[in-house]
Amino acid sequence: MSPLIARRSITVALSAALVISLLAISGITYQLITRRGPTQHQMISLEKQEDWQAFGGTWQYADGVMSNISDERGAKLMTGREYWANYSVEADVLLLGQYGDAGLIIRASDEEKGVDAYHGYMAGLRDLDNTLMMGRADYGWREYAAKSVSPRVSAQQWYHLKFLAFDCDFAVSATAQNGQTTTIAIRDPGCIKSGRFGLKSYNTGAQWRNVEIAPATQRDLTSMIGEIQPQLAVPNELPTGSEPAPHDRYLEPIERDIQAHSSGVNAKSIGSLRLLSPDVPSSATVQGVVTLTSPMLYIQDSTGGLAVSSSHPHAPLQIGDEAEVRGDVYLHDFSSEIRNADIHLLWSHTPVSPVAVTASQAATGAFDGQYVEVQGRLAEKNEDGNGTGMLTLEDESQSFLAVVNGLGRSPNLNSLKVKSKLRLRGICVTDSRYTHDLTAFALLLPSSGDIEVLEGPPWWSPDHIIELVICIFLLPFAGMTGFFFVERWRMQAVLDERQRLAHEMHDTLAQSFAGLGFQLQAVRDDLTDGIDIMPQLEQAQDMVRNSHEEARRSISALRPEHLESVGLLSALEECARRMVSTNSSVKIKTASSGNLQNIPLRVSDTLLRIGQEAIANAIRHAHCSQLTIALDYEKSAVEMIVEDDGVGFAVSSDSAGFGIRGMHKRAENITAQFRIDSAPGQGTAVRVLAPLPPSFLRTQSHRWLTRLQLRKIHGKRNRV
Amino acid sequence: MRRRNSRKIRRILLCQLSIVFVSFFLLAALSSVGCKRTSSxxxxxPRTCGTALWEPEHAGAAAEARAVGLNLYWNAPMRDDDMQTQISLVEKSVDRGMAGIIVSPIQTLPMRTPIRRVLTRGVPVVVIDTELGIPSGPKLSYVLNDEQVGGQIAARRIGLILQGRGKIAIVGIGPELKGNIVRERSFETTLSHEFPEIHVVARRLGLESVPQEQHSAEELLAGSEPLDAIVALSLASTRGTYYALAESAKVGLIKLVGFDQDLLPPIRDGGIDSVVVQNTFEMGRIAMELMxxxxxxxAGSSEVKVEPVLMTRENVDSAEIRRILNLSWWSPQ
Structure with a gap:
C-alpha cells in the first residue's frame, strides 16, 4: 500500500471513529435525558398560568388552589417536560360535584382537547363507584384497576393523591382526611416511558392544591407498595356504569342522583319574571343553567338570564350546572335579579352555547343576563390591583366593556394589542355596577380563555407609517452607498489591472524600446563618424525581433486558457526554453513534488508572472549554467521555486529593483509568501509559497469558476 | 497514478458526505411526517367519546384497522351536542393529512358543507349513522343503523307488552338528525298498521340534555292523560324519562322502551323495559373495512345498513349483546 493511500485510510478511519463517537455520545446523552425525571423535589406553582397548558375546562387560580369549575368530560391542565421518565406527583384533590372523577396524569404526551385525547397514565378518585382508579389513555381509555376507598369518596372532601412512575411500574395512593390510605400498584410491560404531568377531571369540577413533583427511585416505589410485585395491567372490558354486576353498585348512585335532582314543575321561565308587578314584592322559582359563578352567579334558560345572590349555604355551583332557584325577585330597569335565593342543584353537565350577537343587538338589553358572543376592536386595556382586567371595545356605533378575571396572569391577554379584533364570550349585563353608565352593556367573562383574537391591529398605524417613511428615505441612500462602494471596488480593480500591465510593459516592451533607442542613437553617432554601423543595426534588428517575441509572449501569457491547457510547470518550462534558445549552454530542469492539485486560476496566473520574471532575471543577469523550476504541492499550499547557479547578489531592501518589487507585489495580491535566497557567487533562489483554498471547495468550484472567467474573457474579446 | 488515487479517495469522501446529508434530510422529513401522522x-x-354507545365503534374500527394495517386516530367532542367542535375535528383531520375520515355527525345539515369540502380535497369519507343527503360515491360511503327496522322493533315491543291496546307517548323526537326522523316514522307507521288499538296521545321534541328531557318527561307525567307506555327515541330522552318515572314512582307502572345503549342496571332491574341498541361495534368495523x-x-358506491337489536332483561347478558357492548378497542377481537 502506498503511503498516500495509507494516509487517506487513516484519515477516513479517524473520521468514522469521530462520527461513531459523536453518535454514541448523543445516544448516551439521549438515554440520560430520557431516563431522568425532574431534577429535585419541588412544589409546583399553580399561579403561573404561562407554565400550564389547558385542554378544555374552565381553570381558575385563587388562594393556592387551582380549580376547574366546568364539568366537561376530560378537562386537562398540563405542564412539565416530555422527557421526564421516573417521577412522582402528589397533590390534594377535591371533587366539586358528583358522578365524575378527578386526579393526576403522568407520562403524558400528544395532548389534545377531548375526553381521552392524550397518551399517558391517569389516576384519580371517582365517586360514582367510590373507587381509586388508575389506567392508561391512548386516545381511548383502558382502566387497569379500580379499588374501593374507605371512607366513601364524596364531593367537597380533600384527599391526598400520590402517583408514582418508575420504569414500567406505577403506584398510586389516596389518603383520606382520617388518614386511611388506599393503594394500587400496576406493572404495564409495554409502558409509555416518559411524558409530562397534569391535572384532569371528568364529568365534574375539581380543585387541586399543594402540587409537588419529585424524582422517583425503586426505593420510593417500595416505600409506597412494600415488597409485593405490582399486578400486571389488564384493562377492564366494560364501561363504568354499564357493568352488569354487582348490581347495586351502579343502581344505587343512579337512584341517589334521581332523588337529588328532582325538580319542581311549577318553576317560572326567567323571561316571564319581567311580567311581575314592579311595585309588589314577589318571590318566584326558576330553573336554569349556570353561566357564570364569579363575580356574580348568573343562570339562564331558553327565555333569558338573570343574576342570583344568595345568603343561604348551598352546594358550590359550576358552569354548566342546572339549578333551581327560589327567592325574591327584584326588577331593575333593564334586568332582573333574584336575591335571598335558595339554590338547589338539579343536574350537572348541561353547558349552554353562547348566542352570537352584534354589539348593537346586545346594546338593546334584549340579551341581558344571557351568555353571548360579541365581536369588537380593543380600544383600551386596564387592570386593577386584584388582577381583574377591564377591556374597552368598540364595534360600529357601540362601545362596551369586558370584565375578565386574571387578566395579568395570562400571557395571551398580556399580548393583546390595542386595535385588535376580538371575539368575546360572556354574560351580557346592563347593570350599572359593571357598565358605570358609560356604555349600554358590559360582558362578564367566565375566564380569560373566552377571549379570542380574530386579527391583530391594522398595519397602518402611525408608528408603522413613520417607519415606512424612514425606510423610503433610507432606501435610496443605502442604494447610493452600495452603488458607490461597488463602483469604488470596480475602479480599484481597474487600477490594479493597469498597474499590473504597467509592470508587464516595464519588464518587457519599455526595456526593449529603451535598448532600441540606444542602438539607434549609436547608429546615428557612428554614421556621423563614418564608422561601420552594421553591428549596431544587427543588434537593433535582434532587439526588435526579441521585443516582438517578448510582446507575443506577454500577450500569450495574458490568455489564461493557455495556462489552463498546458499547466503551470509546463508553461514555465516553455517560457524558460524560449528565453535560452540562443544560449544552449544553460540547462533547464523542472520538478514537481507532492500530490498534484488543481490551483485556482488567479493563483496559477500570478505564479506564472512571477516565474517568468524570475526566469528572465536568471537568464539575463545571473549568467547561470543551470536553471531549476520546481513546484511543491502541499496539503493547503503550493510552493514555486526558481533557482539558478549563477553569480547571485547580496539581498537587501536597497537591491530590490522594479522587477523584484513587482514580483513581491504580485505575491501579496494572492497572500503568498515571497522570498529571495541569494548571495554573491552562490546563485539565486526565488520562492513563492501560495495558500490554496480547501480541496473540496477547490475541486467543486474550480471548473465552473474557470469556465465563468473564460466566458467573460471570450465575451469581452468578442465585443472588442 | 497518484493523482488518480487522490481523486478516487476524494470522490469516495464526497459520496459519504452526500449520503450523510441525504440521510439526515430523509430522517428529518420522515420525523416531520411522523409528527403529523402518516397517510395510513x-x-x-364519533359524536362523543367514552360512552357505552360510541366506545364499541372504537373497538370495531380498531379491530378492523389492525386487520388491514391501518392506524387509527380516535377523538370527538366532549359533549354529544357540540357540533362546532366536531366540524373542527373533521377539518383538522384533513389538514393533518389523514388517509380518510369516519364520522358520525351530531346533526345532519351542518355537516354537509364540511364533508363536501373534505371530498373535494380527495379524502375518502365514511359517514356513520345518518345520511347527509350527499349521494354515496367512490369517496363517500354510509354505514347506517337501520332505523326502519329499529322503529319496527320498538313498535312490536310496545304491541307485545301492551297486548295491542293502550295509550302511549313519544319523546325525544329529533328533527335535526335524519336517522331519528326515520326511526320515529317507522315506529308510528308500524304501530298504526299492526296495532291500531294503541294510540299515540302525546309527542315531545328531543332536547339537548338529560335534565331537560327529565323535566319534559316530568311535565308529561304530570299531565291529565294517563299513559301505558312511553317510547323514548334517543339516549338522552331514554335516561331523562327513566329518571322522571323513578322520581314520580311510576317505574314499571308505565313501560319505557328506549333507544340507544346507555345504562344497563335499569334494564336488568326492569325499570326500563327494553332498549333498541345500535350495533356500533359492527358499524365501526364495516366503516373501517369500507375506508x-x-x-x-x-370501493364503489356503498351504503350498508346494520340492524339494531332489542336489549331486554332476558338477553342483556347474552353473547350477542356483550359483543355489541364490547369496549376492548385495544385487543384483537
Missing amino acids: TVAVI NREIHGA
Missing part, C-alpha cells in the same frame, strides 16, 4: 392513519370521529377499500381505490 384514519380519523374516526380501507376507498383508500385503495377499490
Whole structure:
C-alpha cells in the first residue's frame, strides 16, 4: 500500500471513529435525558398560568388552589417536560360535584382537547363507584384497576393523591382526611416511558392544591407498595356504569342522583319574571343553567338570564350546572335579579352555547343576563390591583366593556394589542355596577380563555407609517452607498489591472524600446563618424525581433486558457526554453513534488508572472549554467521555486529593483509568501509559497469558476 | 497514478458526505411526517367519546384497522351536542393529512358543507349513522343503523307488552338528525298498521340534555292523560324519562322502551323495559373495512345498513349483546 493511500485510510478511519463517537455520545446523552425525571423535589406553582397548558375546562387560580369549575368530560391542565421518565406527583384533590372523577396524569404526551385525547397514565378518585382508579389513555381509555376507598369518596372532601412512575411500574395512593390510605400498584410491560404531568377531571369540577413533583427511585416505589410485585395491567372490558354486576353498585348512585335532582314543575321561565308587578314584592322559582359563578352567579334558560345572590349555604355551583332557584325577585330597569335565593342543584353537565350577537343587538338589553358572543376592536386595556382586567371595545356605533378575571396572569391577554379584533364570550349585563353608565352593556367573562383574537391591529398605524417613511428615505441612500462602494471596488480593480500591465510593459516592451533607442542613437553617432554601423543595426534588428517575441509572449501569457491547457510547470518550462534558445549552454530542469492539485486560476496566473520574471532575471543577469523550476504541492499550499547557479547578489531592501518589487507585489495580491535566497557567487533562489483554498471547495468550484472567467474573457474579446 | 488515487479517495469522501446529508434530510422529513401522522392513519370521529354507545365503534374500527394495517386516530367532542367542535375535528383531520375520515355527525345539515369540502380535497369519507343527503360515491360511503327496522322493533315491543291496546307517548323526537326522523316514522307507521288499538296521545321534541328531557318527561307525567307506555327515541330522552318515572314512582307502572345503549342496571332491574341498541361495534368495523377499500381505490358506491337489536332483561347478558357492548378497542377481537 502506498503511503498516500495509507494516509487517506487513516484519515477516513479517524473520521468514522469521530462520527461513531459523536453518535454514541448523543445516544448516551439521549438515554440520560430520557431516563431522568425532574431534577429535585419541588412544589409546583399553580399561579403561573404561562407554565400550564389547558385542554378544555374552565381553570381558575385563587388562594393556592387551582380549580376547574366546568364539568366537561376530560378537562386537562398540563405542564412539565416530555422527557421526564421516573417521577412522582402528589397533590390534594377535591371533587366539586358528583358522578365524575378527578386526579393526576403522568407520562403524558400528544395532548389534545377531548375526553381521552392524550397518551399517558391517569389516576384519580371517582365517586360514582367510590373507587381509586388508575389506567392508561391512548386516545381511548383502558382502566387497569379500580379499588374501593374507605371512607366513601364524596364531593367537597380533600384527599391526598400520590402517583408514582418508575420504569414500567406505577403506584398510586389516596389518603383520606382520617388518614386511611388506599393503594394500587400496576406493572404495564409495554409502558409509555416518559411524558409530562397534569391535572384532569371528568364529568365534574375539581380543585387541586399543594402540587409537588419529585424524582422517583425503586426505593420510593417500595416505600409506597412494600415488597409485593405490582399486578400486571389488564384493562377492564366494560364501561363504568354499564357493568352488569354487582348490581347495586351502579343502581344505587343512579337512584341517589334521581332523588337529588328532582325538580319542581311549577318553576317560572326567567323571561316571564319581567311580567311581575314592579311595585309588589314577589318571590318566584326558576330553573336554569349556570353561566357564570364569579363575580356574580348568573343562570339562564331558553327565555333569558338573570343574576342570583344568595345568603343561604348551598352546594358550590359550576358552569354548566342546572339549578333551581327560589327567592325574591327584584326588577331593575333593564334586568332582573333574584336575591335571598335558595339554590338547589338539579343536574350537572348541561353547558349552554353562547348566542352570537352584534354589539348593537346586545346594546338593546334584549340579551341581558344571557351568555353571548360579541365581536369588537380593543380600544383600551386596564387592570386593577386584584388582577381583574377591564377591556374597552368598540364595534360600529357601540362601545362596551369586558370584565375578565386574571387578566395579568395570562400571557395571551398580556399580548393583546390595542386595535385588535376580538371575539368575546360572556354574560351580557346592563347593570350599572359593571357598565358605570358609560356604555349600554358590559360582558362578564367566565375566564380569560373566552377571549379570542380574530386579527391583530391594522398595519397602518402611525408608528408603522413613520417607519415606512424612514425606510423610503433610507432606501435610496443605502442604494447610493452600495452603488458607490461597488463602483469604488470596480475602479480599484481597474487600477490594479493597469498597474499590473504597467509592470508587464516595464519588464518587457519599455526595456526593449529603451535598448532600441540606444542602438539607434549609436547608429546615428557612428554614421556621423563614418564608422561601420552594421553591428549596431544587427543588434537593433535582434532587439526588435526579441521585443516582438517578448510582446507575443506577454500577450500569450495574458490568455489564461493557455495556462489552463498546458499547466503551470509546463508553461514555465516553455517560457524558460524560449528565453535560452540562443544560449544552449544553460540547462533547464523542472520538478514537481507532492500530490498534484488543481490551483485556482488567479493563483496559477500570478505564479506564472512571477516565474517568468524570475526566469528572465536568471537568464539575463545571473549568467547561470543551470536553471531549476520546481513546484511543491502541499496539503493547503503550493510552493514555486526558481533557482539558478549563477553569480547571485547580496539581498537587501536597497537591491530590490522594479522587477523584484513587482514580483513581491504580485505575491501579496494572492497572500503568498515571497522570498529571495541569494548571495554573491552562490546563485539565486526565488520562492513563492501560495495558500490554496480547501480541496473540496477547490475541486467543486474550480471548473465552473474557470469556465465563468473564460466566458467573460471570450465575451469581452468578442465585443472588442 | 497518484493523482488518480487522490481523486478516487476524494470522490469516495464526497459520496459519504452526500449520503450523510441525504440521510439526515430523509430522517428529518420522515420525523416531520411522523409528527403529523402518516397517510395510513384514519380519523374516526364519533359524536362523543367514552360512552357505552360510541366506545364499541372504537373497538370495531380498531379491530378492523389492525386487520388491514391501518392506524387509527380516535377523538370527538366532549359533549354529544357540540357540533362546532366536531366540524373542527373533521377539518383538522384533513389538514393533518389523514388517509380518510369516519364520522358520525351530531346533526345532519351542518355537516354537509364540511364533508363536501373534505371530498373535494380527495379524502375518502365514511359517514356513520345518518345520511347527509350527499349521494354515496367512490369517496363517500354510509354505514347506517337501520332505523326502519329499529322503529319496527320498538313498535312490536310496545304491541307485545301492551297486548295491542293502550295509550302511549313519544319523546325525544329529533328533527335535526335524519336517522331519528326515520326511526320515529317507522315506529308510528308500524304501530298504526299492526296495532291500531294503541294510540299515540302525546309527542315531545328531543332536547339537548338529560335534565331537560327529565323535566319534559316530568311535565308529561304530570299531565291529565294517563299513559301505558312511553317510547323514548334517543339516549338522552331514554335516561331523562327513566329518571322522571323513578322520581314520580311510576317505574314499571308505565313501560319505557328506549333507544340507544346507555345504562344497563335499569334494564336488568326492569325499570326500563327494553332498549333498541345500535350495533356500533359492527358499524365501526364495516366503516373501517369500507375506508380501507376507498383508500385503495377499490370501493364503489356503498351504503350498508346494520340492524339494531332489542336489549331486554332476558338477553342483556347474552353473547350477542356483550359483543355489541364490547369496549376492548385495544385487543384483537
